[in-house]
Amino acid sequence: MKPRISMAVSLMLSVSAGTAFAADQCATGKTLEAGKLTIATGNPAYFPWVIDDAPEQGKGFEAAVAYAVAAEMGFESDDVVWVRAGFDESIQPGAKNFDFNLQQFSITDDREKVIDFSLPYYSSAMAVLTTKAVVDAGAEPTLASLKTLKWGAGAGYTAVPVLTDLVAPDSDALLYNDNTDVTAAIQAGQIDVALFDLPTALYLAAVVVDGGVILGQFPADRMENPDRFGMLMEQDSALKACVDEAIAALTSNGKLAEIEATWLSESTGVPVIK
Amino acid sequence: MANGSAGLTRRQAYERKLRHRSLIIAGGSTLAVVLAIVLLVPLAPGWEKVKYSFFNGEVFIKTFPKLLNAFVLDVAIFAWSVPLIAALGLAIALARDVRNPVLYPLRLFGALYTDLFRGVPVVLVVYLVGFGIPGLGLPRPWNSPYIWGTVALVLTYSAYVAEIFRGGIESVHNSQRNAALSLGLTGQDVMRFVVLPQAIRRVIPAQMNMLIALQKDVALLSFIGPVEIFRQAGVFKSLLANFTPYVVAAAIFLVVTVPATRLADYLITKQNRSRS
Numbered sequence: 001m002k003p004r005i006s007m008a009v010s011l012m013l014s015v016s017a018g019t020a021f022a023a024d025q026c027a028t029g030k031t032l033e034a035g036k037l038t039i040a041t042g043n044p045a046y047f048p049w050v051i052d053d054a055p056e057q058g059k060g061f062e063a064a065v066a067y068a069v070a071a072e073m074g075f076e077s078d079d080v081v082w083v084r085a086g087f088d089e090s091i092q093p094g095a096k097n098f099d100f101n102l103q104q105f106s107i108t109d110d111r112e113k114v115i116d117f118s119l120p121y122y123s124s125a126m127a128v129l130t131t132k133a134v135v136d137a138g139a140e141p142t143l144a145s146l147k148t149l150k151w152g153a154g155a156g157y158t159a160v161p162v163l164t165d166l167v168a169p170d171s172d173a174l175l176y177n178d179n180t181d182v183t184a185a186i187q188a189g190q191i192d193v194a195l196f197d198l199p200t201a202l203y204l205a206a207v208v209v210d211g212g213v214i215l216g217q218f219p220a221d222r223m224e225n226p227d228r229f230g231m232l233m234e235q236d237s238a239l240k241a242c243v244d245e246a247i248a249a250l251t252s253n254g255k256l257a258e259i260e261a262t263w264l265s266e267s268t269g270v271p272v273i274k
Numbered sequence: 275m276a277n278g279s280a281g282l283t284r285r286q287a288y289e290r291k292l293r294h295r296s297l298i299i300a301g302g303s304t305l306a307v308v309l310a311i312v313l314l315v316p317l318a319p320g321w322e323k324v325k326y327s328f329f330n331g332e333v334f335i336k337t338f339p340k341l342l343n344a345f346v347l348d349v350a351i352f353a354w355s356v357p358l359i360a361a362l363g364l365a366i367a368l369a370r371d372v373r374n375p376v377l378y379p380l381r382l383f384g385a386l387y388t389d390l391f392r393g394v395p396v397v398l399v400v401y402l403v404g405f406g407i408p409g410l411g412l413p414r415p416w417n418s419p420y421i422w423g424t425v426a427l428v429l430t431y432s433a434y435v436a437e438i439f440r441g442g443i444e445s446v447h448n449s450q451r452n453a454a455l456s457l458g459l460t461g462q463d464v465m466r467f468v469v470l471p472q473a474i475r476r477v478i479p480a481q482m483n484m485l486i487a488l489q490k491d492v493a494l495l496s497f498i499g500p501v502e503i504f505r506q507a508g509v510f511k512s513l514l515a516n517f518t519p520y521v522v523a524a525a526i527f528l529v530v531t532v533p534a535t536r537l538a539d540y541l542i543t544k545q546n547r548s549r550s
Contacts (some may be wrong), residue, residue: 188417
């Protein structure tokens with residue numbers, strides 16, 4: 001409950017204070033290195049979140065959001081420093097090497113006990129990736145049909161609880177280290193279907209998996225916890241208020257939606273799972 | 275002895291006193307170290323956070339039953355891998371001991387096999403066999419990661435086990451073979467009744483160590499899908515943003531590996547005693 005209240009407070013702050021409390025004062029002295037904003041992403045960072053694993057080019061959804069937030073907070077793009085940090089390094093007790101970390105981290109109550117999340121910068125539907133062979137064999141975008149398939153997912157993602165709670169497949173799901181391994185298992189025919197956030201699934205189906213097909217998506221309202229991506233910060237980070245303020249501003253002036261339209265594919269064609 | 279009624283000679287009494295003293299000193303120093311750790315570590319400024327992340331009672335209780343359940347899979351993979359590894363390992367070791375020139379290719383194969391599989395990381399073999407072979411187009415259920423993961427473990431571990439067996443076989447002196455041959459035993463019988471019984475007995479402690487290593491490497495199968503204890507712990511870590519599930523997994527592993535290690539130690543000591 002607490003995080004909600006703090007979110008609401010920071011939202012109100014950003015709305016009432018608006019531009020008066022203009023950007024650069026807020027973050028002054030609160031960053032890791034004075035005058036610089038250190039942002040972490042994954043190693044490697046995946047398409048379409050970061051294009052070509054080169055976040056400093058500002059291409060890809062998350063890279064673009066990072067630069068937009070930095071600009072909103074009063075940092076020039078030259079003042080943005082990129083580092084790489086995985087989830088484990090982000091939740092370890094002790095000093096962090098970044099101001100904030102964005103790599104499709106889903107906001108959950110359990111995680112918020114240990115780390116701080118910014119306001120969400122993206123809400124994702126979950127999508128089911130499969131191959132044409134499986135569809136030809138009769139798989140349909142209905143829960144009843146999905147239950148009978150052999151499932152896989154990345155172990156570190158919030159897709160796992162969605163899978164066990166919402167789909168509850170008949171045979172135990174197989175779990176993998178990362179997206180690369182999940183797609184290898186699909187390709188090897190060891191699993192029929194896998195669960196990803198929609199933009200990742202669209203990319204994998206189009207580019208990585210031979211004969212890849214998106215069977216359907218779970219709309220955000222079907223899930224108890226829609227997958228909302230937040231920027232991860234050290235617990236009780238002084239910077240959180242500034243980041244939240246920047247994201248709130250980008251949301252209300254439509255800039256976030258604009259970046260989304262630029263970098264994330266159109267997802268309206270994907271059937272909704274019944 | 276004249277003072278037999280007292281029970282101890284002066285020398286024995288003196289040695290007993292020395293023993294007592296060293297026991298007291300050993301106990302005291304151990305206690306001091308343990309106290310220092312127990313009292314000093316919590317004084318470190320980050321202790322509360324470390325405790326929360328790694329030794330979280332709430333998370334422990336929440337994750338223990340599921341982790342124990344996942345551990346059953348580790349035990350199962352271990353149980354069906356061991357006989358396969360022992361059989362293949364022994365076969366490779368025997369291949370390397372072949373002395374008939376016609377069968378030289380077999381010997382060469384044994385040497386190449388052990389060189390290759392001892393030199394390549396287990397993870398690579400697990401990936402290559404676990405994803406690669408099913409990727410060739412095997413139908414279900416023959417592409418199961420359980421089957422090919424087991425194959426990967428068996429391939430790697432039998433290379434190590436074969437080398438240990440070979441060491442044991444070579445430790446049986448040649449004169450014994452010659453003696454057995456001169457008694458009229460065939461080459462096969464010499465190996466079966468003279469060399470192997472001694473060789474296998476000699477390498478049991480070393481093979482115990484391989485078993486302990488295998489118990490932990492079973493977790494590598496999680497790379498290709500099976501949700502065993504280490505993978506389950508990883509899922510909990512990710513969901514709860516807490517490392518305690520790994521500590522729970524380690525504790526469960528220790529319950530099995532510590533007795534196994536002690537048994538190996540005991541066997542080694544026993545063997546050393548019987549040799550000297």
